[in-house]
Amino acid sequence: MNKKNKTDIWAVGIINNKISKFIKNKYKSKKDVIWIYPKKPYQFYADPFGIWKDDKLYIFVEALDYRIKKGEIDCFVFDKNLKRIDFHHVLSNKYHLSYPFIVQHKNKIYMIPESSQSGKTFIYEAKNFPKKWEKIKEIMKNVPMIDPSIIKYQKKWWIFYSLPGPNGRAMKELNVAFSENLLSSWKEHPNNPVKVDIENSRPGGTPFIIDNLIHLPVQNCKKTYGGEINILKIEKLTENDFKATNVRTIKPNLNKNYADGIHTLSECKSVTLVDCKNHNYSSKRKWIDWQRRLGRFIPFILKF
Numbered sequence: 001m002n003k004k005n006k007t008d009i010w011a012v013g014i015i016n017n018k019i020s021k022f023i024k025n026k027y028k029s030k031k032d033v034i035w036i037y038p039k040k041p042y043q044f045y046a047d048p049f050g051i052w053k054d055d056k057l058y059i060f061v062e063a064l065d066y067r068i069k070k071g072e073i074d075c076f077v078f079d080k081n082l083k084r085i086d087f088h089h090v091l092s093n094k095y096h097l098s099y100p101f102i103v104q105h106k107n108k109i110y111m112i113p114e115s116s117q118s119g120k121t122f123i124y125e126a127k128n129f130p131k132k133w134e135k136i137k138e139i140m141k142n143v144p145m146i147d148p149s150i151i152k153y154q155k156k157w158w159i160f161y162s163l164p165g166p167n168g169r170a171m172k173e174l175n176v177a178f179s180e181n182l183l184s185s186w187k188e189h190p191n192n193p194v195k196v197d198i199e200n201s202r203p204g205g206t207p208f209i210i211d212n213l214i215h216l217p218v219q220n221c222k223k224t225y226g227g228e229i230n231i232l233k234i235e236k237l238t239e240n241d242f243k244a245t246n247v248r249t250i251k252p253n254l255n256k257n258y259a260d261g262i263h264t265l266s267e268c269k270s271v272t273l274v275d276c277k278n279h280n281y282s283s284k285r286k287w288i289d290w291q292r293r294l295g296r297f298i299p300f301i302l303k304f
Contacts, residue, residue: 005286008260011258011277014035019206020210034078057079059078082271091124111123114148140177158178158207174200174218175193176189194242199221199246206266227261258278
């Protein structure tokens with residue numbers, strides 16, 4: 001096994017139970033998890049976020065093929081019995097997109113995908129759900145949020161995120177911003193980063209409420225990127241204060257073939273969405289990389 005050839009391959013799982021019960025291990029057999037597997041080698045689906053609409057479950061994911069190595073956003077559609085019935089490619093750009101966080105507010109549906117490669121973070125509004133999205137607002141000017149995760153709590157909107165930077169900054173710093181309204185101006189928390197801890201900082205899914213407190217899934221990246229999910233109970237959250245405690249760890253043990261990591265845990269009413277990864281060590285990955293690099297140069301070669 002040559003670790004230099006390691007490739008992360010992710011699959012998305014649907015657990016037919018509420019997140020509050022799932023994190024307490026109260027769910028059916030692992031055999032009952034419905035999986036969305038990659039269609040072909042060296043492709044993956046990750047970062048699942050969902051919404052129920054007209055008795056259908058729409059799951060938005062990052063879709064990445066290592067032959068291109070640029071994330072795009074796809075959508076899988078399931079009926080009320082969790083049978084897959086449709087598929088849509090919904091969003092792509094010249095830069096990498098991932099983490100398609102979904103927000104429903106005032107009868108409108110919004111998406112906040114990670115687009116940190118562009119140096120900015122945008123809110124998109126669904127104009128023809130789920131296929132057509134329009135970019136309507138930059139959250140904060142020139143702030144490249146990584147894994148932005150939003151919740152409305154105590155009459156304010158809060159967004160949790162990491163930032164790119166040297167020495168693995170994205171893995172070990174948690175930042176917060178707040179706003180009176182989803183589409184108005186946002187302010188950075190004065191104590192940012194509010195947490196510096198490689199095990200309990202990078203967001204990993206939807207914030208959710210238990211006992212009137214926000215619980216935030218975060219990634220434990222100590223051993224590997226997206227190794228486990230920890231649940232932070234945010235005990236104090238104001239415009240000037242932040243206090244949180246790790247109350248539970250979710251291990252990647254739902255699928256024996258994808259047991260090398262888990263880095264997204266999303267609430268979607270009656271179901272919980274996860275992603276799990278497999279470490280692929282095949283040397284074929286280097287040929288995939290060569291194909292991608294060659295593809296980039298071909299247009300320039302053809303000009304001469």
